[in-house]
Amino acid sequence: MDExxxxxxxxxxxxxxxxxxxxxxRKDLAYFGEFGFRGVGYSVKDLLNNIKKILGxxxxxxxxxIGVGNLGSALLSYKDFLKQNYxxxxxxxxxxxxxxxxxxxxxxxxxEVLHISRVNEVAKERKIDIGLIATPPSEAQxxxxxxxxxxxxxxxxxxxxxxxxxIGFVVKDVFxxxxxxxxxxxxSTETGDSSDRK
Amino acid sequence: MDExxxxxxxxxxxxxxxxxxxxxxRKDLAYFGEFGFRGVGYSVKDLLNNIKKILGxxxxxxxxxIGVGNLGSALLSYKDFLKQNYxxxxxxxxxxxxxxxxxxxxxxxxxEVLHISRVNEVAKERKIDIGLIATPPSEAQxxxxxxxxxxxxxxxxxxxxxxxxxIGFVVKDVFxxxxxxxxxxxxSTETGDSSDRK
Numbered sequence: 001m002d003e004x005x006x007x008x009x010x011x012x013x014x015x016x017x018x019x020x021x022x023x024x025x026r027k028d029l030a031y032f033g034e035f036g037f038r039g040v041g042y043s044v045k046d047l048l049n050n051i052k053k054i055l056g057x058x059x060x061x062x063x064x065x066i067g068v069g070n071l072g073s074a075l076l077s078y079k080d081f082l083k084q085n086y087x088x089x090x091x092x093x094x095x096x097x098x099x100x101x102x103x104x105x106x107x108x109x110x111x112e113v114l115h116i117s118r119v120n121e122v123a124k125e126r127k128i129d130i131g132l133i134a135t136p137p138s139e140a141q142x143x144x145x146x147x148x149x150x151x152x153x154x155x156x157x158x159x160x161x162x163x164x165x166x167i168g169f170v171v172k173d174v175f176x177x178x179x180x181x182x183x184x185x186x187x188s189t190e191t192g193d194s195s196d197r198k
Numbered sequence: 199m200d201e202x203x204x205x206x207x208x209x210x211x212x213x214x215x216x217x218x219x220x221x222x223x224r225k226d227l228a229y230f231g232e233f234g235f236r237g238v239g240y241s242v243k244d245l246l247n248n249i250k251k252i253l254g255x256x257x258x259x260x261x262x263x264i265g266v267g268n269l270g271s272a273l274l275s276y277k278d279f280l281k282q283n284y285x286x287x288x289x290x291x292x293x294x295x296x297x298x299x300x301x302x303x304x305x306x307x308x309x310e311v312l313h314i315s316r317v318n319e320v321a322k323e324r325k326i327d328i329g330l331i332a333t334p335p336s337e338a339q340x341x342x343x344x345x346x347x348x349x350x351x352x353x354x355x356x357x358x359x360x361x362x363x364x365i366g367f368v369v370k371d372v373f374x375x376x377x378x379x380x381x382x383x384x385x386s387t388e389t390g391d392s393s394d395r396k
Binding site: 057081083 | 259267276279282327351352360362373375381383385
């Protein structure tokens, strides 16, 4: 909306876009502060800035992809990251000559894949905040240990393996099979609701 | 554990593996039935079967990947699906000559990519339950419409675009940026908890 130059938005419109109801939108936002004006709605620009501040996405987050197979390549060319302040500044693999897709330069992505042994040094040089693990599951904990040693506090783990990190570090798992389990549970119990967003 | 021939498991061990506490594990499982025996724990085989039944994963779910770029290719070679009863039986693209990785045959994956125009016919022939949308966001709703027309009730949407489906169909979104938003929110507010699983 901000890109389109829209100035205000109602909770009803936000609700429609999100597939929720307007009262819930107002309640959720009110939890963080008074952002809206009765009869007017929300200022698009102010709401956007406030949400970014709440989410911690008002700063640039610098990321590294570890493991440049199909999934790692998909992450390196994932355009939606750029709309937020998520910037991939490095890519690592045990087989560094792997080529990143031709789009990489255009998207401001790292132009070369580095050997994983350089992660500690490069993490400091390029101020990496977050590591995206896209390795085979057998390598995930080892890579997580390297990221922790390098002081990279956030990990998005795409490898289907449970990894543990010390206190002060944060892991979010993206397990496609677990998400499918959730979908088929909904399909099995589905009684007419049209999506998980309702 | 079942693969390793282990007969029983305690809630304490399950808790450790899941990064939760034993009381929560017992409470969660008790919600669905009496699966455990005091002082003994759970029968691995029975618990596995019960969980599969609860999740709806005791049957085979037949899936199609739509969009065979980097992400679609990653999904086609995602080995973890095979551990559950998730089987990819078709792949579609608007540019069907795209080659699927050399692993595909070994993994029992479809050996050829079909043109998206064939989705209706093939969905019926191959009894497809679930579509994994891995197209650019601009194509996601159009593909979802085709899947709905073909009677494919479940959609896992990897394209960063909101899609809507009629009542009776289920969509789960896998938006990497949203998951990152969640991670950086935890990083911004982190006070010593070591992961989202605790």
